[in-house]
Amino acid sequence: xxxxxxxxxxxxxxxxxxxxxxxxxxxxxxxxxxxxxxxxxxxxxxxxxxxxxxxxxxxxxxxxxxxxxxxxxxxxxxxxxxxxxxxxxxxxxxxxxxxxxxxxxxxxxx
Amino acid sequence: xxxxxxxxxxxxxxxxxxxxxxxxxxxxxxxxxxxxxxxxxxxxxxxxxxxxxxxxxxxxxxxxxxxxxxxxxxxxxxxxxxxxxxxxxxxxxxxxxxxxxxxxxxxxxxxxxxxx
Numbered sequence: 001x002x003x004x005x006x007x008x009x010x011x012x013x014x015x016x017x018x019x020x021x022x023x024x025x026x027x028x029x030x031x032x033x034x035x036x037x038x039x040x041x042x043x044x045x046x047x048x049x050x051x052x053x054x055x056x057x058x059x060x061x062x063x064x065x066x067x068x069x070x071x072x073x074x075x076x077x078x079x080x081x082x083x084x085x086x087x088x089x090x091x092x093x094x095x096x097x098x099x100x101x102x103x104x105x106x107x108x109x110x
Numbered sequence: 111x112x113x114x115x116x117x118x119x120x121x122x123x124x125x126x127x128x129x130x131x132x133x134x135x136x137x138x139x140x141x142x143x144x145x146x147x148x149x150x151x152x153x154x155x156x157x158x159x160x161x162x163x164x165x166x167x168x169x170x171x172x173x174x175x176x177x178x179x180x181x182x183x184x185x186x187x188x189x190x191x192x193x194x195x196x197x198x199x200x201x202x203x204x205x206x207x208x209x210x211x212x213x214x215x216x217x218x219x220x221x222x223x224x225x226x
Contacts, residue, residue, distance in 0.1 A: 033214060042114075042201050042217025043153075088152065092213040097143070097166055098205075102152035 003027070004091055004101035012107040016078050021104040023089035024071045030093040032065050032072040037086040037103075079108045112136075114218035116202050122224045123192055131187045131221045135204030142179055143215065144187050145201045153201065159185065192225045199223070 004025045013019055023032065031050045035043035047056050049065035049072060056063045060083075062075040076083055088103045115134045123129050135142050144156040155169040159179040170176070174192075179185040189196055199222050203215040 031213070035215075040219075042203070042219055043215075044217070045214050048214060086152070090215070094213075095160075097155070097158040097160075098213055098215060100145075100153045100155070105150070 004089055004099055006087075006089055006101035006104050008104060009102070010105045010107075012109065013079060014109050015080055018075070018077050019079055019106070020073055020075045021087055021106070022071070022073050023101055025091060026070065027091065028069050028093075029091035029099075030069070031091075032069070033090040033092065033098075034063055034072070034074055035088040035090065037088065038084075043086075043088055076106075079106075081108045081110050084108050114202060114204055114216050116200075116218035116221050118221060119219065120222045120224075122226065124226050125194060126191055128188065128190045129192055129223065131189075131200050131223070133185045133187070133202030133204075133218060135183065135185070135202070136206075136216055137183075139204035139206050139216070140182070141205040141213070142185050143203045143205075144177055144185070145203065147199045147201060147220070149198075156187070156200075189223075192223075194225045197223055197225045 007022050031048050033048045034046045036046055037043040047063045052067045052069045054065045060077045064073050084107050086103045086105050089101045091099045117132045140161045142159040145153040147153055157177045158166040174190045177187045199220040201220045203217045205213050205215045
């Protein structure tokens with residue numbers, strides 16, 4: 001059974017600080033996706049990483065896919081209250097259903 | 111519409127009643143997923159439809175839960191004899207091509223189900 005473990009489960013930090021959240025698996029995925037969910041809404045895709053070692057940047061967010069395509073990280077620089085939300089990673093391979101981690105709940109204090 | 115829509119947005123029902131939740135995926139998307147999310151928790155996979163193949167029902171928690179996808183488009187999730195532990199937000203998502211490495215999912219806003 002493929003599993004994705006996310007850490008930490010909860011993170012509460014001050015505005016302006018940096019943070020990293022992790023997504024780990026013992027399985028190889030063709031791609032790794034990161035979603036953010038805000039209260040009362042469905043998750044929204046932030047980024048997809050496909051190549052081992054790939055790094056993608058989205059403003060203050062940096063996403064990295066592990067060389068072996070089993071893990072990923074999300075680094076946020078100078079966090080802002082608008083970054084608050086549930087961050088979900090998901091692993092995908094062709095023909096298989098997407099597997100979601102349980103998420104990291106991030107709270108940025110103003 | 112441009113996105114995934116779900117109806118109703120909120121449903122309050124009495125224990126023991128049946129409920130139907132509807133999902134309209136993005137036109138042309140071949141894959142459709144149903145998830146359940148309890149308050150403050152992550153996504154619990156329920157069922158997955160991929161093209162014309164038999165659905166993956168491995169996440170359905172009991173035989174009270176069932177889902178259909180008619181004509182490869184609209185899907186209905188039915189919960190029979192609802193229990194209080196069924197209370198949650200039910201999310202639907204669709205993706206364009208289940209055979210793709212990307213398989214990016216587009217989520218609806220969810221149906222909040224409350225069983226009294």
